[in-house]
Amino acid sequence: MRVRFAPSPTGKLHVGNARTALFNWLLARGRGGTFVLRIEDTDVERSTPESEATIISDIRWLGLDWDEGPDTGGPFGPYRQSERAALYTRYAHQLIEQGHAYYCFCSREQLDADRAEALASGRPAHYAGTCRRLLTEQVEARRAAGETPAIRFRVRDNYEVRFEDAVRGEVRFHTDVIGDPIIVRAEGTPAYNLAVVVDDALMGITQVIRGEDHISNTPRQILLYEALGFTPPAFAHLALVMGQDHTPLSKRHGATSVGEFRRKGYLPEALVNYLALIGWSPGNDEELLPIAEMARRFSLDNVGLSAGVFDEEKLAWVNRHYLKAAEPARLVDLALPYFAEAGLSMTPDEVGLSYLASVMPIASSSVDRLNQVPGRLAVLFDFSADAALGDEAVRAEMATAEAGAVARALAEELASAPRLDRERFRAAANAVKAKTGQKGKGLFHPIRIALTGRAEGPELDLVVPAIDRGAELPASCGIPIIVGCRERAAAFARALGA
Ligand code: GLU
Numbered sequence: 001m002r003v004r005f006a007p008s009p010t011g012k013l014h015v016g017n018a019r020t021a022l023f024n025w026l027l028a029r030g031r032g033g034t035f036v037l038r039i040e041d042t043d044v045e046r047s048t049p050e051s052e053a054t055i056i057s058d059i060r061w062l063g064l065d066w067d068e069g070p071d072t073g074g075p076f077g078p079y080r081q082s083e084r085a086a087l088y089t090r091y092a093h094q095l096i097e098q099g100h101a102y103y104c105f106c107s108r109e110q111l112d113a114d115r116a117e118a119l120a121s122g123r124p125a126h127y128a129g130t131c132r133r134l135l136t137e138q139v140e141a142r143r144a145a146g147e148t149p150a151i152r153f154r155v156r157d158n159y160e161v162r163f164e165d166a167v168r169g170e171v172r173f174h175t176d177v178i179g180d181p182i183i184v185r186a187e188g189t190p191a192y193n194l195a196v197v198v199d200d201a202l203m204g205i206t207q208v209i210r211g212e213d214h215i216s217n218t219p220r221q222i223l224l225y226e227a228l229g230f231t232p233p234a235f236a237h238l239a240l241v242m243g244q245d246h247t248p249l250s251k252r253h254g255a256t257s258v259g260e261f262r263r264k265g266y267l268p269e270a271l272v273n274y275l276a277l278i279g280w281s282p283g284n285d286e287e288l289l290p291i292a293e294m295a296r297r298f299s300l301d302n303v304g305l306s307a308g309v310f311d312e313e314k315l316a317w318v319n320r321h322y323l324k325a326a327e328p329a330r331l332v333d334l335a336l337p338y339f340a341e342a343g344l345s346m347t348p349d350e351v352g353l354s355y356l357a358s359v360m361p362i363a364s365s366s367v368d369r370l371n372q373v374p375g376r377l378a379v380l381f382d383f384s385a386d387a388a389l390g391d392e393a394v395r396a397e398m399a400t401a402e403a404g405a406v407a408r409a410l411a412e413e414l415a416s417a418p419r420l421d422r423e424r425f426r427a428a429a430n431a432v433k434a435k436t437g438q439k440g441k442g443l444f445h446p447i448r449i450a451l452t453g454r455a456e457g458p459e460l461d462l463v464v465p466a467i468d469r470g471a472e473l474p475a476s477c478g479i480p481i482i483v484g485c486r487e488r489a490a491a492f493a494r495a496l497g498a
Helices: 015-030 049-061 085-097 108-120 136-144 192-202 218-228 258-264 268-277 291-297 312-325 328-341 350-364 370-381 385-389 392-398 401-415 422-436 440-452 460-471 485-497
Strands: 002-005 034-037 101-104 150-153 160-165 169-174 182-184 207-211 234-238
Touching: 002 015, 002 207, 015 034, 015 049, 015 207, 015 234, 015 258, 015 268, 015 291, 049 258, 085 101, 085 150, 085 182, 085 192, 085 218, 101 136, 150 218, 160 218, 160 234, 169 218, 182 192, 192 218, 258 268, 268 291, 268 312, 328 350, 328 370, 350 370, 350 460, 370 460, 385 392, 385 485, 392 401, 392 440, 401 422, 401 440, 401 485, 422 440, 422 460, 440 460, 440 485, 460 485
Parallel strands: 002 034, 207 234
Antiparallel strands: 101 150, 150 182, 160 169
């Protein structure tokens, strides 16, 4: 089995295309097949090296690797269509010589006029076939006069193209509705339909798995395979990824590219797992599967016919699962850019990194995405009693005699206490309870406000020891200074007294 992913480097990697890459990869990896990456950059105006680089780095980020491709090489290279021009020219000329293709001199204006006329009289709006019947002498004369023709493929008249689609079953197209497609543009560049057929044939591709947006190209391609004397591969066309309103997922719906989801802080294993579930079901009601397990179970038989809707809430749910499972040290690495974005740039050394890894579960157990980690851990780095009391509700609560007493008793209790771990924090809270008679919410809510400057946040049992471990870090460890609980309680009592 040889499959391929063949992106055009004309923009970002859309999640729908990423899913196409993933399905090809899953099939190849699950069946010991070969996965080929081919860059389809024949559209010189729209293709850019930046887009190619972004697409490649996004597929890699998703964890997909390829056996043959523009960077890895392989026995059927080159793997970039712009480097294969001579092949397309050769096959285009072969088609002309055999009568399967012809030169077309029709101008844009002529084609537009023909099209308008066809539409007006209720005929199919495809190419009218004007140049089909030009004589060789006429062609030669016009070329000698400096006209540069395109080359068109001669589609068989009155014929039904049939193929068995691995997802959709039997598909039929009558050639009445298929115009002769351009296979080499007037500027000399090959068109998609020719390049894709030549490449899939020469690269020995056995299964073409791609988006349904290409299904109307398939009959033209099958006719080209036949005219060129190649055996067509098997085809599978995947239903497109849709937005919530059941139209193809596009910018109108929000994020659409792998890069955007990466920047929002989704983990690659979460995005890959979620993308696989759009249109494929592993069975047994299971949804959360590592990629290797998906490859083991993947089959086109379980790919649905109906379009899958992209649901970011479901993606967030999958992401939460993988955030909880991920190594904290890895999450620290991935979260650092988001701290920088949040105005907390840091360059932690080993001590700093291991501290951050120790506090990461406080955040990763309760966020949807990595970009929410800095907000969740801000309680460590940014504490201000005055700012806390600037909040109307907090101020009103802390102005009560009961809460004020708790805050003052806490400051007294911690003044001479060592740094708090979980047990010492419990002991201190008990001492405050004994001193003030407050308990439950009346005790812990003022404590929370006094130690974190916030009315809500992660569990105190976790956050208090984290603050005090942070307060002991050497300044050289490369993370912002963390004010300890003792100092926080004292500052809060002072602010209340003022
Ligand atoms: N280059 C085409 C695209 O990006 C892929 C065509 C194909 O898979 O046959 O849509």
